[in-house]
Amino acid sequence: MGPVYTTAANVSERQLAPPSLAISTVIFALRPSERSGRPTLWIPLVRRIREPFKGLWALPGGPLTHSESLQDAASRNLRETTGLAPNYLEQLYAFGGLHRSPSQRVVSIVYWALVQPTEAALADESENVRWFRADRLGELAFDHNTIIDYALWRLRNKMAYGSIAYHLLGEYFTLAQVREVYEAVLDRELDPANFRRQIKAAPEIEETDQYLQGGKHRPPRLYRFTGRPGLDPDNRSTP
Amino acid sequence: MGPVYTTAANVSERQLAPPSLAISTVIFALRPSERSGRPTLWIPLVRRIREPFKGLWALPGGPLTHSESLQDAASRNLRETTGLAPNYLEQLYAFGGLHRSPSQRVVSIVYWALVQPTEAALADESENVRWFRADRLGELAFDHNTIIDYALWRLRNKMAYGSIAYHLLGEYFTLAQVREVYEAVLDRELDPANFRRQIKAAPEIEETDQYLQGGKHRPPRLYRFTGRPGLDPDNRSTP
DNA sequence: ATTAGTTCTAGTCAACATGACCATAACTAA
């Protein structure tokens, strides 16, 4: 008979145990900055209530339940911490360094998600769940700063190439709103006229007959996104 | 005290056990096609010697050893099956569908690698290890056909954007050889003159003073690649 | 009602990249 592993084993037995597997999720949403009012990237984090890194903020996550797929697990801990459903969800990377966690070997499969924040999301804030500006994070638990850096890199990349910005917006949007998303994520200003030209060239963008009223200026036309997300192996069912 | 998991448990205990974690690797190398002599993509596979899928071909892989990183594990099973060291190694994806393996839940973290095949590699072929043309694989064990499809998609993508083709070649190469790599992977012919222009525009390509002799035509100049691979979180130590 | 202020939207122009194609160079083999 093979070796016996226990969850409450002593150290030598733990050495033999297989690395444990966890799922974490980097969740991005836009919120207007307090000062400028322009949209900025925010991320929800949870406070660790036990060692290691007790008291520090960390990515939402948890162990993988036996009966759910990786993506479902990510989706679940997204819902549990924010009350939101993801608009976009993609696997980021599997982190498996030897010393990510001081006590035991943990392999984390990390997903990243785009959501639209609603009142519900803000209501879900509590002592142990809080939203932070993505560019103003302190020191986080484990290697979560590294993970978020990589997620940001991936987001910027996908934004520059793919058509992903729309998943941070509602169903209808103006081209200026799309531009603001790009500006927030890429952190640089874009020429409005040139940006229009490029976006309108994409076949996934559909002009509507509606206009957004209420501004102190000419009302902009509303558009909608008709494309599909995925290229992941898990998302390729709808090509 | 928590539940006790055993490696030789009965079914109900297995349901409680955490999903097991494995590492697999998709290994790409170029070999001249028998007919045309032009380079084509090949992949080494191993024959399964036990159930499930006993007798079918599968990606090289195995469980994650406690003391090695994910990348080291991939590198190790690459070396064990082919005797080769990878020229390029990158994480592909974590596959964790519920029914990938009929008997138990397995999460596979898959890497993909580029190598240069040598005589040693061919010598390592045996009854249970064989190289196959990437475009002529039969039915493989588990979801390995899907995995290889995705790896191919990723390879083509990286080839079209990044500078990765060089890792399938030796230190010195002619621009025509680079073009042949592109043609093999992307499966279409490219204009030699235009291709030269683009490749030479890349700063990572260094002209040498050497020429390749022996052809029945004007001897082409040799070039070398001076760039670095990575953008992975695990590879970003050398930016 | 007029005007100023704002953003929306269309368009021009030069710089640059790309694909199709042509011409010459430099080797080998007959």
Add this chain to the structure above:
DNA sequence: TTAGTTATGGTCATGTTGACTAGAACTAAT
């Protein structure tokens, strides 16, 4: 010497990008 082959440099039309101009369409202030 000549034919065959690939290597290499170049031209030209087309498409894309970034910088910029200008008019359109609204609101708010006068």
